[in-house]
Amino acid sequence: MSDAKKVITLICERACDLSGIVDDSGSCTEVPGMKVVKFPCSGMIQPLMIENAIKAGADGVVVTGCQIGDCYYREGNRMIRERLLGDRPPTLKKGTDRRRILALWLAKPQRQRFISESKEFIATLNNLATPEAK
Amino acid sequence: MQKIVDNHPLKAFNGLTLAIENAINAFMTSKYNPFYYHGALPQYYLWVLYLSGLLLFAYYIPTIDNAYNSKLLTNAWTSVDYITKSLPFGGVIRGIHRYAGDAMVITILLHALRVWFTDRYRQYRWLQWVSGIVLAIFVLFIGQTGFYLVWDDRSLLLTRMTASAFESLPVVGPGLKTWFLNGDQITNLTLSNFLFIHIGLSFFLLFGLWIHYLRMTRPVLTPPPAVNYILTALVLVCVFIWPLSSGNMADLNKQPVSFDIDWFFLWPYAMLSQMPVMGYWAVMILGTVAITAAPWLMIPKQPAIETAEVVLNKCTGCSLCYKDCPYQAIEMVPAPAGSRFKLLATVKDFRCSGCGVCVGACAFDAIDLPDLPDAEVNAKIKALLEAKG
Amino acid sequence: MIKYILSPKGIILLAFAGAVVAVSVLMAWSELGFTGATPDWLTDLTSRIGLHGAIAGFFNSLTPSLGEDLTKYLQGKGVSVNPKSTASLGDYGYILFMGVALTIGGIAIMIIGREDAEEKTVLPVKK
Ligand code: SF4
Ligand code: SF4
Numbered sequence: 001m002s003d004a005k006k007v008i009t010l011i012c013e014r015a016c017d018l019s020g021i022v023d024d025s026g027s028c029t030e031v032p033g034m035k036v037v038k039f040p041c042s043g044m045i046q047p048l049m050i051e052n053a054i055k056a057g058a059d060g061v062v063v064t065g066c067q068i069g070d071c072y073y074r075e076g077n078r079m080i081r082e083r084l085l086g087d088r089p090p091t092l093k094k095g096t097d098r099r100r101i102l103a104l105w106l107a108k109p110q111r112q113r114f115i116s117e118s119k120e121f122i123a124t125l126n127n128l129a130t131p132e133a134k
Numbered sequence: 135m136q137k138i139v140d141n142h143p144l145k146a147f148n149g150l151t152l153a154i155e156n157a158i159n160a161f162m163t164s165k166y167n168p169f170y171y172h173g174a175l176p177q178y179y180l181w182v183l184y185l186s187g188l189l190l191f192a193y194y195i196p197t198i199d200n201a202y203n204s205k206l207l208t209n210a211w212t213s214v215d216y217i218t219k220s221l222p223f224g225g226v227i228r229g230i231h232r233y234a235g236d237a238m239v240i241t242i243l244l245h246a247l248r249v250w251f252t253d254r255y256r257q258y259r260w261l262q263w264v265s266g267i268v269l270a271i272f273v274l275f276i277g278q279t280g281f282y283l284v285w286d287d288r289s290l291l292l293t294r295m296t297a298s299a300f301e302s303l304p305v306v307g308p309g310l311k312t313w314f315l316n317g318d319q320i321t322n323l324t325l326s327n328f329l330f331i332h333i334g335l336s337f338f339l340l341f342g343l344w345i346h347y348l349r350m351t352r353p354v355l356t357p358p359p360a361v362n363y364i365l366t367a368l369v370l371v372c373v374f375i376w377p378l379s380s381g382n383m384a385d386l387n388k389q390p391v392s393f394d395i396d397w398f399f400l401w402p403y404a405m406l407s408q409m410p411v412m413g414y415w416a417v418m419i420l421g422t423v424a425i426t427a428a429p430w431l432m433i434p435k436q437p438a439i440e441t442a443e444v445v446l447n448k449c450t451g452c453s454l455c456y457k458d459c460p461y462q463a464i465e466m467v468p469a470p471a472g473s474r475f476k477l478l479a480t481v482k483d484f485r486c487s488g489c490g491v492c493v494g495a496c497a498f499d500a501i502d503l504p505d506l507p508d509a510e511v512n513a514k515i516k517a518l519l520e521a522k523g
Numbered sequence: 524m525i526k527y528i529l530s531p532k533g534i535i536l537l538a539f540a541g542a543v544v545a546v547s548v549l550m551a552w553s554e555l556g557f558t559g560a561t562p563d564w565l566t567d568l569t570s571r572i573g574l575h576g577a578i579a580g581f582f583n584s585l586t587p588s589l590g591e592d593l594t595k596y597l598q599g600k601g602v603s604v605n606p607k608s609t610a611s612l613g614d615y616g617y618i619l620f621m622g623v624a625l626t627i628g629g630i631a632i633m634i635i636g637r638e639d640a641e642e643k644t645v646l647p648v649k650k
Contacts, residue, residue, distance in 0.1 A: 006519055026518050035518040037511065040503070043458075044490025048497070049511060056516045067159060067642065069170030072254065073489035074460040075352065080494060081644055089454055090497035092646075103644035105164070108152050110642075117643060163637045220608035226618045360636060363629035370622030374615050377602045 004033035005125045007118065008053045011064040012042040014072045016106035016114045031118045034062075042066070043076020047083055047092045054100060060125045062118055063103040070107065077105060099128060144432075147251035171357040172248050175241035176273075178357060178365055179234045180339065186231040191333070193217050193224070196325040198285060198384070210285035210325050211383040218380065229373030235277050237369055239398040242270055256429035257436060258349075258461060258487045265346045267426050272335055272342060277399035279332040285325065286381035287390035293320060294389075295406055302411045320386060349462050349485055440505045441486035442493070444479045448500035451477030455492035455501055461485050464492060532634070539631035546624040552582050553616030557590030559583040593619075 009028070011018065021030045028034040039045060042065030050061045063084065065077030082088035084103055092098070102121045106114055155169045164170060195213040217224040246266065249255045255263045278296075282289045293315075300310040312318060316327035347353040357365070381393075395404050406414045424431065442463075456464040456479060463485035469478040479492075479501060492501045499508055527533050555561060559582030561569065569575040593616050604610040 008515060008518060025521065026514075035521075037514055037518065039490065039511075040506070041489040041491060043460075044493045044503070044506075046494050046496070046508065048499075049508070049515065052512050053515045053519065056519045058515075058519055067155075067164045067167075067170070069164045069167060070155070071460075072252070073487055073491060074350070075458075076460070076489055076491050076494075079458055079491055083494070084644060084646055088458075090495070098646040098648050101646050103646075105642050105644070107156050107159070108149075109156050113642070159642075162633060164642070165636060166633045219603060220605040220610050222609045222611075223614045223617075224610060225602065225604070226614045229618075358636070360629045360632035363625040363632070367622040367625035367629065370618045370625070374619035374622070377597060377600050377615060379601045 005059040005122050006057060007031070007034045007060040007062060007122055007125070008058045009034055009036045009062040009064060009118070010042070010045045010049065010053075011036060011038055011062075012066060012076070013038045013040060015042065015064050015066045015077075015108065016104070016110050017108045018111065018114070021111070021115075028118075030115050031122070033059075033122065034118060041071065041073045041076035043071070043073060043079045045080050047090055047096075050101060051093060051096055054096065058100075060100045060102065060121060062121060063101065064114065065103070065105055067107045068105050081105075100125065144251050144253065147247075148253060151248060151251045166358060166361055168357065168361055169244075169248060171354060171361060172241070172245040174354050174357045175365065176238045176245060177343070177355055178362055179238040179241060179369075182234040182366070182369065183231060183238065184336070186227050186234065187333070187336070189227050190217060190231055193221060194283070194329070196283070196329040197322045198320065198325055198386070199322070209383075210283060211380065214284045214380055218378065225377065226373055229378050230369055231280075232378055233369045233372040233376075235280065236372075236396070236398040237365070238273060239277065242273060246270070250428070256433065257439060258463075258485055260429055261349060262346060263429055264426055265342060267422070269339060269342045269346060271422070272339060274399060274402075276332055276335045276339070278402075279328050279335075281396065281399060282328045283325070283332060284380055285384050287384055288381055288393040290320075290384035290386070291390045291393055292400070292403060293324070295403060299406060299411050299414065303415065351458075351460050351462050439486065439488040440503055441483045441488055442481045442490070442501055443504055444481060445500045445502060446478070448498050449475070449479050450498055450500065451475040451479070452496075452498070453477065453479075454495045454497070455479055458495040459492050460489065461487055463487070536631055536634065539627055539634070542627050543624050543631070546620050546627065549585075550617050550620040550624065552585060553593075553613040553620055555582065556611040556613040557593060557616060558586050 018028065018036060022028050022036045026035050026037065028036055042063060045063055050063070053061050063080060065080060066072065068077055068081065071077045079088060081103060083091055084101065086092070092101075102117070104114060104117055151169075155167060158167050158169065168175060193213060193216065195208060195210060197209050199207065199209050214228070218228055219225065249259075249263075278292070282293050297311050297315055297320075300314055301307045303310065314327070315321075316323040356362070384390075395401070397404075402414075402418065405417070409417075451466065451469055453466055456466050463482050465480050465482060466477045467480050469475050481492075481501075488503060490503050490506070493503060493508055495501075502508060528537065552559075559579035561575075561579060561582075566575055566579075569578055594612055597612050597615055602612060602615060604612060604614075
């Protein structure tokens with residue numbers, strides 16, 4: 001068995017509350033292999049950052065914002081969702097492996113949902129037999 | 135970046151709001167959660183009010199008597215009576231107009247409480263907060279004039295209470311009373327004035343809303359149709375359950391003493407009847423000032439927002455950040471002479487929320503939040519991935 | 524399509540659609556003043572397709588039960604209409620059933636629409 005998949009979570013600090021399950025070094029204690037980077041708003045996340053993370057060796061990237069409709073800054077989560085789906089520039093590059101990206105839209109109290117979805121996502125990553133050229 | 139204020143006085147309510155919304159999401163999903171359209175709810179009821187009001191306006195006669203046609207008394211009360219009892223669907227339309235007004239007050243309250251509890255009312259949003267309060271006061275006053283217009287006992291009592299409350303104010307009092315009654319006493323002209331205030335101010339609301347929506351890129355103006363159906367249905371069902379009827383026709387020679395209170399619009403009159411008039415004004419004026427100043431009173435030391443900064447020699451003038459900024463805080467200006475590009479993004483600091491959406495929009499790393507530059511974010515991502523464990 | 528209609532969701536939606544139609548029929552009945560007194564053009568139209576007797580009979584059969592109840596409720600609430608005018612207590616019934624139909628319709632649309640509302644976005648893999 002290869003060692004645990006490396007997954008990086010780019011998360012809005014107002015979305016799903018991870019305080020208490022993320023240690024000082026940015027590792028999530030509930031989901032093995034997951035690192036967390038916080039943003040003021042998920043709208044700040046650039047598709048480029050996701051690509052960089054994959055280039056730097058991440059097996060997967062989880063983008064997390066608030067419930068669609070409830071962005072503290074009005075539209076940030078819609079923006080990044082549209083960017084991920086390719087409907088709003090800048091978008092992901094063509095060659096980016098989209099199977100390695102998951103976006104979750106979870107409100108502050110939905111920590112359990114975050115954990116279960118991430119674990120499921122990591123399981124699908126394990127099933128991606130041949131990693132495409134990164 | 136704007137700092138999350140951890141000691142916000144309403145933090146507990148924020149948790150409550152989120153818990154309620156979470157419960158609603160569980161069966162309605164975020165797409166239909168009315169709380170995610172809280173600002174659009176009163177706006178929808180405003181359209182309902184305009185339409186139903188237009189139909190009522192067609193049959194309404196703004197006079198208290200008709201001295202020229204004494205055989206057949208025609209006045210505001212009889213015209214409302216005609217609308218209610220003889221016009222097909224007249225009573226129903228009148229009911230819709232009333233309950234849509236009540237619903238508008240409720241939804242405005244929800245809207246205000248939500249932005250307050252979720253801490254979305256201060257700093258770069260101050261204009262929305264202050265204009266919202268002005269709008270709410272106008273809505274209240276417009277609604278009250280609606281209660282005068284039907285010209286039954288209650289209308290007469292309310293008119294007299296208002297006139298004497300105005301009159302008791304120093305300096306401006308007598309002038310206000312004359313303006314309100316359109317003369318020194320209640321005459322036919324008084325009701326024309328009420329109708330003018332009722333309709334004129336309603337259209338003024340549109341101007342107020344324009345200010346309310348300023349700086350909001352792509353304001354959410356309508357809930358999804360399914361939510362609209364339910365909003366409409368709520369009003370219709372109320373019209374059936376509590377059908378409206380007028381009181382007796384107002385008689386200027388009598389002084390009515392008690393009335394039913396509509397708690398959405400007429401609560402100020404309930405207060406006024408319970409306290410001395412100067413006390414009433416003091417409470418109303420101080421209360422309004424306090425609520426208007428809430429953004430500054432609640433959190434006296436608001437940490438300054440770290441506003442976005444454009445990296446001058448990287449910006450290509452592509453306008454993507456300008457299109458995506460949710461607060462219209464970016465302006466595209468002509469690039470300085472010698473630049474390879476035509477335009478340059480500039481941030482209007484007083485509008486910027488520090489959200490970073492512009493950072494996400496820029497494909498050239500040309501705009502940054504000073505306390506979290508994207509180079510730093512990328513470095514952090516890299517470091518985390520290289521770390522063991 | 525057929526498969527969708529026969530799925531549990533499809534059956535629920537069919538039930539909702541049926542309910543909306545049923546309530547809309549009650550709207551028509553209310554508008555006639557809680558009776559089967561159809562206007563001439565409708566009488567003519569329904570007679571031509573041979574349905575007039577059935578419709579009027581059904582409508583009239585509601586009058587002593589539901590019609591009576593609604594009338595009593597409204598009168599108890601102080602609603603009165605000018606008998607010489609074309610206004611009727613049925614207007615209020617109409618608005619009630621319209622409200623009920625809109626509610627059922629709104630809920631049905633939410634059931635259909637909630638498919639594309641998500642808390643999760645999986646990116647489509649491009650070929
Ligand atoms: S998105 Fe970037 S490059 Fe384009 S105008 Fe804005 S700052 Fe300049
Ligand atoms: S998008 Fe950029 S400029 Fe606009 S409010 Fe957010 S941080 Fe400020």
